[in-house]
Amino acid sequence: MSETLSLSSEDLAFLGPYIPPSGPQHSQEPNASSKLPFTSLTYACSLDGRISLAPGTRTALSGPESKSLTHYLRLHHDAILVGVGTAIADNPSLNCRYPGAALEDQPRPVIVDPRARWGRDGEVVRLVGEGKGLEPWVLVGKGVKEAAGLGSGRVEVLTLDAAMAESPHFAWRDVLKSLAMRGIRSVMIEGGASVINDLLANERDLIDAVIVTVAPTWLGEGAVAASPAKSVAAMTDVKWRQFGADAVVCGRLPK
Numbered sequence: 001m002s003e004t005l006s007l008s009s010e011d012l013a014f015l016g017p018y019i020p021p022s023g024p025q026h027s028q029e030p031n032a033s034s035k036l037p038f039t040s041l042t043y044a045c046s047l048d049g050r051i052s053l054a055p056g057t058r059t060a061l062s063g064p065e066s067k068s069l070t071h072y073l074r075l076h077h078d079a080i081l082v083g084v085g086t087a088i089a090d091n092p093s094l095n096c097r098y099p100g101a102a103l104e105d106q107p108r109p110v111i112v113d114p115r116a117r118w119g120r121d122g123e124v125v126r127l128v129g130e131g132k133g134l135e136p137w138v139l140v141g142k143g144v145k146e147a148a149g150l151g152s153g154r155v156e157v158l159t160l161d162a163a164m165a166e167s168p169h170f171a172w173r174d175v176l177k178s179l180a181m182r183g184i185r186s187v188m189i190e191g192g193a194s195v196i197n198d199l200l201a202n203e204r205d206l207i208d209a210v211i212v213t214v215a216p217t218w219l220g221e222g223a224v225a226a227s228p229a230k231s232v233a234a235m236t237d238v239k240w241r242q243f244g245a246d247a248v249v250c251g252r253l254p255k
């Protein structure tokens with residue numbers, strides 16, 4: 001399953017303080033915990049803070065070394081979470097391809113999809129069939145009838161109450177609580193833009209670690225920005241390290 005390089009012992013020492021405390025865990029018993037999972041926010045951006053060239057486009061920003069870092073982080077989290085915009089735009093694998101990672105090391109892909117827009121034939125589902133990843137959990141709003149078509153056996157639909165504003169919105173605390181109740185003790189939130197911006201602007205308390213890869217390029221004005229609607233106080237416990245051509249910045253958000 002490996003597609004990436006192993007990180008050096010110096011890389012691992014750098015990342016150590018930002019990794020969930022107890023490493024990979026896969027006890028998925030229901031009601032395992034009422035405690036919120038250790039939550040990491042991690043993504044790659046350009047020097048102008050953009051995460052993809054245009055809405056709905058997949059853009060490779062991380063070089064091979066920082067891509068290895070992402071897979072090392074995936075190895076150390078119980079779940080990876082993305083918004084449905086990312087699931088549709090990127091058709092991602094959302095598995096761990098770090099050297100030595102086996103099926104039992106795989107994180108649980110979680111797709112936040114209140115209106116059940118995501119299809120069933122994506123990459124992440126194909127990998128379940130090939131034994132290279134876990135069945136994704138799709139978080140859908142209660143009573144959304146499109147969800148009925150999703151239970152293909154390779155997807156598990158979880159329902160959650162959504163605030164019905166202009167578009168349905170789950171409270172992030174409820175999302176994390178529902179994952180904790182299913183045995184998830186650490187979750188790596190990868191994006192996309194609306195997820196990152198919402199969490200940074202409104203839910204800093206829920207984030208335990210931030211790990212951002214900065215690629216030495218500019219994507220320009222039409223690109224999708226990781227830029228919260230309001231200013232966010234500077235991170236604390238900040239460290240950075242070069243991974244290939246990229247800078248990786250880690251820190252914590254002041255509570």
Ligand SMILES: NC(=O)C1=CN([C@@H]2O[C@H](COP(=O)(O)OP(=O)(O)OC[C@H]3O[C@@H](n4cnc5c(N)ncnc54)[C@H](O)[C@@H]3O)[C@@H](O)[C@H]2O)C=CC1
Pocket residue numbers: 042043044045050051052054055056057058059061082083084085086087089090112113114115168169170171172190191192193194195196198224
């Ligand atoms: N460079 C990087 O590291 C990454 C880049 N991306 C890029 O981001 C772009 C996608 O970003 P977006 O279009 O903003 O999509 P997104 O992935 O943030 O998904 C947005 C959708 O997710 C759902 N959602 C998000 N938060 C919710 C909440 N609290 N409650 C209920 N539903 C919620 C809504 O349906 C919303 O429309 C893609 O181009 C992708 O390539 C995505 C992840 C990482």
Ligand SMILES: Nc1nc(O)c(N)c(N[C@@H]2O[C@H](COP(=O)(O)O)[C@@H](O)[C@H]2O)n1
Pocket residue numbers: 043044058059060061062066067070082086087090091092093094095190191213
């Ligand atoms: N770390 C990182 N660097 C980039 O350059 C990226 N474009 C992303 N995107 C995120 O990774 C997902 C793709 O995962 P797979 O390789 O298909 O498993 C994508 O959906 C984004 O969440 N990340």
